[in-house]
Amino acid sequence: MATNGYKGSVPPEAFRDVKIAIIGGTGLYQLDNVKHIAEFEPLTPWGYPSSPIHIVETAGGHKVAFLARHGRGHAYTPTSVPAQANIAALKHLGVEAILAFSAVGSLRQEIKPRDFVIPDQIIDRTKGIRPSTFFETGLVAHAMFADPFDHTGIGQIVWNKARDVMVGEGVQMHLGGTVICMEGPAFSTRAESNMYRSWGGSVINMSAIPEAKLAREAEIAYQMVCMSTDYDCWHEDEEAVTVEMVVGNLKANGGNARRVVEAVLPELEKAVWGRESAYTIGKGLKGSMKFACVTDPAKRDLAVVRKLEYILPGYYS
Ligand SMILES: CSC[C@H]1O[C@H](OP(=O)(O)O)[C@H](O)[C@@H]1O
Numbered sequence: 001m002a003t004n005g006y007k008g009s010v011p012p013e014a015f016r017d018v019k020i021a022i023i024g025g026t027g028l029y030q031l032d033n034v035k036h037i038a039e040f041e042p043l044t045p046w047g048y049p050s051s052p053i054h055i056v057e058t059a060g061g062h063k064v065a066f067l068a069r070h071g072r073g074h075a076y077t078p079t080s081v082p083a084q085a086n087i088a089a090l091k092h093l094g095v096e097a098i099l100a101f102s103a104v105g106s107l108r109q110e111i112k113p114r115d116f117v118i119p120d121q122i123i124d125r126t127k128g129i130r131p132s133t134f135f136e137t138g139l140v141a142h143a144m145f146a147d148p149f150d151h152t153g154i155g156q157i158v159w160n161k162a163r164d165v166m167v168g169e170g171v172q173m174h175l176g177g178t179v180i181c182m183e184g185p186a187f188s189t190r191a192e193s194n195m196y197r198s199w200g201g202s203v204i205n206m207s208a209i210p211e212a213k214l215a216r217e218a219e220i221a222y223q224m225v226c227m228s229t230d231y232d233c234w235h236e237d238e239e240a241v242t243v244e245m246v247v248g249n250l251k252a253n254g255g256n257a258r259r260v261v262e263a264v265l266p267e268l269e270k271a272v273w274g275r276e277s278a279y280t281i282g283k284g285l286k287g288s289m290k291f292a293c294v295t296d297p298a299k300r301d302l303a304v305v306r307k308l309e310y311i312l313p314g315y316y317s
Pocket residue numbers: 024025026027069070078101102103104184205206207208243246
């Protein structure tokens with residue numbers, strides 16, 4: 001792999017014009033069949049991201065960033081993933097759209113292990129122990145989060161461009177659904193799993209929050225693609241989830257995730273680079289966080305304003 005190892009806070013030329021990022025979850029630690037251009041680990045005001053960011057060149061000649069959510073070798077627990085640094089680093093590069101992959105348990109009979117789901121909602125069951133916002137005392141802003149995913153943009157592209165490819169691999173794709181994001185790292189109890197089903201949950205993972213929230217605060221269009229690996233522990237005819245089960249199915253899912261990326265990138269590139277495309281990415285996002293700020297300019301903490309400059313330059317100063 002050709003890399004320009006780079007550690008620093010200002011990305012050099014090789015890292016400019018990167019508008020799309022892929023976040024890989026459990027089982028997806030790198031992209032294959034792409035030209036690697038460079039990698040770097042920027043120091044953000046929220047620390048270092050979980051892994052070096054790989055810049056790859058697509059068949060369409062665009063640069064795309066890839067980041068392994070849990071780090072190389074899966075070092076970070078779901079709770080300790082430095083999500084603020086991950087999203088801040090991508091935004092600072094210029095990223096406008098994130099396609100994120102996640103291994104999930106299925107809470108529905110019809111979502112079989114190895115199926116893919118493009119969710120449109122989240123129920124947050126993390127326990128308030130993860131830093132989940134870029135804002136703090138001295139600079140307060142409230143992001144709209146009613147629709148946590150870019151479902152009408154990136155989500156539709158995934159559905160329209162990757163569905164047939166996946167069917168060809170014997171994988172069913174489901175459009176829409178609710179991700180329950182639990183704290184972990186231990187899996188749920190049967191009572192919890194059944195409660196989530198009664199709430200209308202479709203799938204369960206440990207990573208949609210705060211990633212999706214932080215992406216929204218950074219004005220990045222974000223869509224998670226969920227790869228089912230198990231029936232959690234609610235299913236009376238199936239064994240309760242184990243890591244072996246998840247990892248076994250992930251071997252197949254990892255290959256399928258790469259096929260999704262390949263199928264989706266050409267249209268996503270057109271949409272993001274403003275060429276003719278039927279899809280709009282990040283509708284209403286640009287500028288939204290400027291008007292979401294409620295702190296009187298006279299009361300703003302300059303140190304916090306300076307931190308926010310890293311992701312939303314000129315918004316609060
Ligand atoms: C190894 S099973 C639990 C683990 O898998 C998922 O990871 P990711 O979302 O990064 O693919 C889930 O969220 C848990 O972190």
